[in-house]
Amino acid sequence: MGISIDWFAFVQVFAAALIGALLVVGFYAVGLRLLVRSGRAPVVAPAEFTDAITVITEKEARRAAKAAAKAAKKSPLTDRQKRLALVGAFGSFAFCAVAVLAGLALIVLR
Amino acid sequence: METAALIVVLVIALALFFDFTNGFHDTANAMATPIATGALKPKVAVLLAASLNLVGAFLSTEVSKTISHGIVREDQIEPLAFLPIIFAGLIGAITWNMLTWLLGLPSSSSHALFGGLIGATLVGASAAAIDFGMVLSKVVLPALIAPFTAGVIAFLVTRLAYAITRRYDNKPDGRDGFRWGQIFTSSLVALAHGTNDAQKTMGVITLALIMAGWQNSAHADPQLWVILACALTIALGTYMGGWRIIRTLGKGLTDVKPAQGFSAETSTAATILASSALGFALSTTQVASGSVIGSGLGRRGSKVRWRTVGRIAVGWVLTLPASAAVGAFAALLVVWLGPAGIVVDAVLAVAIIVGMFWRSRRNQVDSSNAMSEVADSGLAVKVKRNPPPTRRQRAILREERARQKAERAEERARQRAKERAKDAAPRTPRDASKER
Numbered sequence: 042m043g044i045s046i047d048w049f050a051f052v053q054v055f056a057a058a059l060i061g062a063l064l065v066v067g068f069y070a071v072g073l074r075l076l077v078r079s080g081r082a083p084v085v086a087p088a089e090f091t092d093a094i095t096v097i098t099e100k101e102a103r104r105a106a107k108a109a110a111k112a113a114k115k116s117p118l119t120d121r122q123k124r125l126a127l128v129g130a131f132g133s134f135a136f137c138a139v140a141v142l143a144g145l146a147l148i149v150l151r
Numbered sequence: 152m153e154t155a156a157l158i159v160v161l162v163i164a165l166a167l168f169f170d171f172t173n174g175f176h177d178t179a180n181a182m183a184t185p186i187a188t189g190a191l192k193p194k195v196a197v198l199l200a201a202s203l204n205l206v207g208a209f210l211s212t213e214v215s216k217t218i219s220h221g222i223v224r225e226d227q228i229e230p231l232a233f234l235p236i237i238f239a240g241l242i243g244a245i246t247w248n249m250l251t252w253l254l255g256l257p258s259s260s261s262h263a264l265f266g267g268l269i270g271a272t273l274v275g276a277s278a279a280a281i282d283f284g285m286v287l288s289k290v291v292l293p294a295l296i297a298p299f300t301a302g303v304i305a306f307l308v309t310r311l312a313y314a315i316t317r318r319y320d321n322k323p324d325g326r327d328g329f330r331w332g333q334i335f336t337s338s339l340v341a342l343a344h345g346t347n348d349a350q351k352t353m354g355v356i357t358l359a360l361i362m363a364g365w366q367n368s369a370h371a372d373p374q375l376w377v378i379l380a381c382a383l384t385i386a387l388g389t390y391m392g393g394w395r396i397i398r399t400l401g402k403g404l405t406d407v408k409p410a411q412g413f414s415a416e417t418s419t420a421a422t423i424l425a426s427s428a429l430g431f432a433l434s435t436t437q438v439a440s441g442s443v444i445g446s447g448l449g450r451r452g453s454k455v456r457w458r459t460v461g462r463i464a465v466g467w468v469l470t471l472p473a474s475a476a477v478g479a480f481a482a483l484l485v486v487w488l489g490p491a492g493i494v495v496d497a498v499l500a501v502a503i504i505v506g507m508f509w510r511s512r513r514n515q516v517d518s519s520n521a522m523s524e525v526a527d528s529g530l531a532v533k534v535k536r537n538p539p540p541t542r543r544q545r546a547i548l549r550e551e552r553a554r555q556k557a558e559r560a561e562e563r564a565r566q567r568a569k570e571r572a573k574d575a576a577p578r579t580p581r582d583a584s585k586e587r
Contacts, residue, residue: 045284046288053429059421067312148211
């Protein structure tokens with residue numbers, strides 16, 4: 042009695058997981074990059090300060106927000122270019138959401 | 152028939168208890184990184200994890216089919232006589248989980264379940280009753296390959312996330328924004344956990360129902376009440392287990408950056424969801440651990456602590472045979488003592504449950520027993536506080552140094568020229584009188 046193993050299934054899992062992760066992380070990172078380009082660099086202080094990580098204090102967060110605003114003011118981009126970058130950023134985030142929902146739909150409808 | 156009904160009730164109760172402990176133990180897998188990076192408040196994280204585990208349990212039934220219709224060859228067993236064997240297998244799984252928990256050893260609830268069932272079937276039925284091809288392709292190989300797959304993917308996407316958001320002009324890079332993203336990716340991990348882990352219990356209950364003749368063996372899908380019971384139990388376990396994390400607030404986790412946490416969670420969720428769709432029964436703990444190690448390595452200047460990796464890997468490899476041995480012993484009691492063996496097993500199960508409850512009451516909660524193996528995996532990677540510069544950063548530094556050197560040389564030349572001009576200037580009568 043021979044044991045048959047479907048090796049292709051493992052390749053399928055790897056390919057599907059890799060493509061899914063690349064799309065989500067890649068587009069999310071592009072979205073953040075475009076958000077910074079549009080002059081709206083996100084400064085997100087941790088929801089709760091823990092002692093396990095390198096956290097920023099409220100003072101540091103304020104300083105970071107100030108630096109982001111200063112960098113945005115010095116941006117050589119025109120208003121139109123900034124608006125385009127913002128649209129691109131939200132487009133990238135939306136693409137991430139669609140990719141996740143499409144992945145879940147594939148699993149449910151299988 | 153009454154005995155069979157009683158055993159089915161016992162199997163369902165024990166399987167649901169196993170489901171509860173699974174959720175209780177694994178809340179940390181989904182929520183350790185968002186809590187550690189401060190993306191979510193612990194209370195919100197736990198509530199989110201519990202709700203999404205509940206939803207995830209309804210998404211797919213492929214893993215459940217693997218257990219109820221794959222591992223055991225139904226044509227090689229006597230259905231009613233197999234019911235106590237399933238019970239013995241569950242005893243094996245829970246006992247091994249209890250032991251590893253008490254000794255602080257890394258383990259996997261899922262593999263303990265498979266080990267217990269396989270060991271009990273080997274002793275209580277025969278080797279022919281186990282479909283080794285299915286065990287190898289749906290349990291053993293995925294167990295070995297999935298953490299590696301998740302690690303490789305996490306490594307690649309971490310690199311990608313850092314490469315896309317890196318800035319060379321010291322202006323804000325926006326990486327803080329990954330904290331927002333972590334709310335969604337950790338939710339996805341909780342959803343994936345519900346999809347894979349709740350189904351394992353559904354599979355065991357469905358197998359017991361088929362053996363008792365309460366469900367048609369041609370119909371592999373779990374019944375709606377089974378799905379609902381397993382979904383609610385795993386969600387409740389997740390919610391109750393979360394309070395232990397709230398008390399510890401992520402102590403013991405290594406320095407996890409938001410971009411790294413986001414990448415690790417995406418890789419974990421993608422691997423578990425893709426595997427669940429194909430019916431691979433994975434250990435979510437192992438996949439999450441693989442992702443944490445991979446994403447840690449994706450950061451510049453990181454190194455692997457092979458000793459820690461080895462300790463974790465030994466725990467993983469041991470789980471399947473060790474729980475199989477305990478399951479086999481429980482089945483041996485049934486074979487030797489008959490109905491009395493089932494009673495002994497039931498007493499053993501009650502003792503374990505009471506022991507777990509008592510231990511959890513007196514055991515002080517700290518980083519070693521609340522943050523699960525995922526935290527241990529974080530320690531397997533050593534990340535430098537000041538990572539070495541990238542190739543482009545080195546080039547920029549070289550250019551900067553060359554520019555400064557040229558500026559200094561230019562300044563020196565200008566000063567020399569100035570001095571020379573001063574020396575060469577014609578002497579006035581006033582200068583001569585000054586010299587005198």
